[in-house]
Amino acid sequence: MNTSEKQSLREFLKETLESRGDRKEFDDEESLFISGRLDSFSMMNLVMYLEQAFDLDFAELEFDVNLVDSVKDIEALVDSRSTV
Numbered sequence: 001m002n003t004s005e006k007q008s009l010r011e012f013l014k015e016t017l018e019s020r021g022d023r024k025e026f027d028d029e030e031s032l033f034i035s036g037r038l039d040s041f042s043m044m045n046l047v048m049y050l051e052q053a054f055d056l057d058f059a060e061l062e063f064d065v066n067l068v069d070s071v072k073d074i075e076a077l078v079d080s081r082s083t084v
Contacts (some may be wrong), residue, residue, distance in 0.1 A: 001078045010071060012049055016042050028071040043068065054078045
C-alpha cells in the first residue's frame with residue numbers, strides 16, 4: 001500500500017468514526033472493531049471500500065475481524081493480496 005492509498009484509507013476510517021460521533025484520533029496499530037469504536041455496519045462499509053479501492057475479493061478470503069481491525073492490519077492484508 002502506497003502513501004496515498006494509506007492516506008485515503010485513514011480518511012475513510014476517520015469519516016466512518018466521525019459518523020458515529022467519535023472524533024478521537026487513532027494510530028495505525030489501534031483496534032477499531034474489537035475495541036468497539038466501529039461496529040458490524042461499519043465493517044460492511046469498510047469491506048465494500050476495500051473491495052473497490054484495492055480490488056480485493058472477500059469472498060476468496062476466510063474472513064476474520066483481525067484482518068481489518070487496524071490500519072496496520074488492513075495494510076498487511078492489502079500488501080499480501082497484491083502479491084497474489
